[in-house]
Amino acid sequence: MDMDMNRARDRGSRERLVVIGGDAAGMSAASQARRLRGPDELEIVAFERGHFTSFSACGIPYWVGGDVAERDELIARTPGEHRARDIDLRMRTEVTEIDVAAGRVHARDVDSGAESWTSYDKLVIATGARPIRPDMPGAEAPGVHGVQTLDDGEALLASLARARGRRAVVVGAGYIGVEMAEALIKRGYEVTVVNRGKEPMSMLDPDMGRLVHRAMTGLGITMVDGAEVTKMLTGDDGRVRAVATGDAEYPADVVVLGIGVEPETALARAAGLPLGPHGGLLTDRAMRVRGHENIWAGGDCVEVLDLVSGLYRYVPLGTHANKHGQVIGTNAGGGYATFPGVVGTAVSKVCDLEIARTGLREKDAHRVGLRYETVTVESTSRAGYYPGASPMTVKMLAEHRTGRLLGVQIVGREGAAKRVDVAAVALTAGMTVEQMTSLDLGYAPPFSPVWDPVLVAARKATAKVRATTT
């Protein structure tokens, strides 16, 4: 029996909180717990298998594209800063097993291979996500890159420096694929995006994705739609040289995978913890793993409740991870906080095109049995006469008969994306589109037409709901 397990004897009355994963959710939880309880009351041990803590994965495209000069700008808090707050942070140390019955985790030092058990009173699982690697020939070849971690970013930058030509292929046209395509254009590459869907940005309905398609083509990006990548072809040196679909080959000096991530829950699965249909951990509102009083989970390894559809979804976003960490740390520190769920907000940018959505797309609504009306309006970011006013397209979904807001999608230029926040709050509050028509939104000519584009859409949606109800 491991000595470490006799926790009461070894540590007196101090509790021990163990955190698996040193990124947003894990370290936010550790920091918040520390804020509430000092080191004399609570010992905090955190394991991170990589080289970095608390970094912005969302910033990687901007680092690769050259907008952000230094890797370290993407690091919110270094290991040293965490340690200065009395967090016993063990870097390059991978947790290999969770022993729930005994309340301990087994870890291995990645460099030395040394192994040990660490007991816990409270456990936080924040193991994050891993990029989906296509299971096909050549997928692991040099020159093929994910962009999930800072290590990935460094490897990609090194690969770009080494590449013989300036042809890049991006696989996938979700927001990571789209942002990476722009980054590579900025570095002077010829960029081809191979996309399984008919339009890029499947976070949008296809009619709105079409607008993004047009903007990407306008940037000089070659769009290959409705194409499934079947293999990566390699050269004599073993390095990737092309991406093959069923009927074509796209030469590539470098390939970036933007086909998404999946929850990193192998440890949790082996420990018998409850996983949902998307492979993520299932928690309650306090972010406690279901059925486990003293285990919490958050960030990219959990599923979240979608407040609009009522279903659990997998939404790996840094903003949720930070909120989860805050809630977990509060609860693990003896306080009380909850994370009620998400409404599905996401924003992105391609060159000067801003893209946003919240709530349900048409196919989401359809899937959960919601009948809806939809309107699409063209408006402007500012009063039409004010310099810099730019066009903006707003699509709105409202439930048939009740008129409850179901979702909003926006594509436009400066000032478009964050307008979706109004709809995110309205969704959270369960407003109808008619209630939205009288929202007291900020108006002045430099910021909005006298009817904000979101209100124009709400008016049209109200009229449509009325017309189809009577």
Added chain:
Amino acid sequence: MDMDMNRARDRGSRERLVVIGGDAAGMSAASQARRLRGPDELEIVAFERGHFTSFSACGIPYWVGGDVAERDELIARTPGEHRARDIDLRMRTEVTEIDVAAGRVHARDVDSGAESWTSYDKLVIATGARPIRPDMPGAEAPGVHGVQTLDDGEALLASLARARGRRAVVVGAGYIGVEMAEALIKRGYEVTVVNRGKEPMSMLDPDMGRLVHRAMTGLGITMVDGAEVTKMLTGDDGRVRAVATGDAEYPADVVVLGIGVEPETALARAAGLPLGPHGGLLTDRAMRVRGHENIWAGGDCVEVLDLVSGLYRYVPLGTHANKHGQVIGTNAGGGYATFPGVVGTAVSKVCDLEIARTGLREKDAHRVGLRYETVTVESTSRAGYYPGASPMTVKMLAEHRTGRLLGVQIVGREGAAKRVDVAAVALTAGMTVEQMTSLDLGYAPPFSPVWDPVLVAARKATAKVRATTT
């Protein structure tokens, strides 16, 4: 007895809707009523005493400042366009009396002096506002200008062209005063702003107004605070030459009055219609004048319910006027719509400084007996590492104990002002600051730090409410 009064006999079964005032509220009402009922069912007669219809008064500072080249860009719809929609629009015709008992209005042609009575089945009062003119010597002198109408704007531009020097004094530092000060700077004037308050922008608490003060001084504007203007001094030609306060004189080749407006309700008062404490008409939720089934009022001549304080306020803003018009037109056209009230949102811009508020200021909360906690946080418009991230100050008021959001004020650069919309929706929904902490707002590095500034404020406010409740 006027023949026009025998309405059933003269017009068969057609109803007549009479609208007094051809700007946002009046013409929106007329247009919406027309949309719902054709000319065979509803006759619409609208009276406007000025030269223009449906113009953007809010755009006048940008026209004067040169951002908007032509006056006509500020006109949303011309008299001809209204007439093309079967609205019998009588320009330069002033209504001089409302005879509620007989259901008729008396009007006078401003140019010819011709007078007549027009009967109505339904009446819309949209008489707008008039600028507050200080009652002091010289207030009516040439060179002293209000900026309420397009005629005012033309007079000011003509005056600027005629002015002998380049010194301008703006009286008042509300948003009109502040916007006009910037416009005059853009035209190459030396600008002095004489302000009764200690800080400009009394729509903000003084601690936030201080930030605006600093920006205005930075623009080269001379700020005279806590000073009451006592008279306008005139030269031998009768034109204004200086503005005098109790103890100083400020030379002026032109003076702009930015001391606000008051409801234009002399007609309504004479007709015995109900007015509130601010002199505006009082309506119900359907925008009907209280106690009158067939009379509606909206725009700058009415008071509105403040949903946060529960009191009626006077909030003359184009955005409300348009909504009122829409609601009135729907109801007068036989449909159903309501205007529930405002939460007090306002946004403005001085150079690249964006200013926003919604809900209650400290003094508003105090006045209505609400005890509150307040926090002020510094954050940034984008992820700190993303190019163009700029500082943003957010102040938040939450009710003591309950934590209900009471108000938000924001001062920052690009992307700051419209963030207040999130708080406007949250106020409408009656959210607590703790509920706000889990709002699913859009996050991507070009648009926001991982914790949106509004969420940072909500977190801090939540902590403060908790700390003061236990």
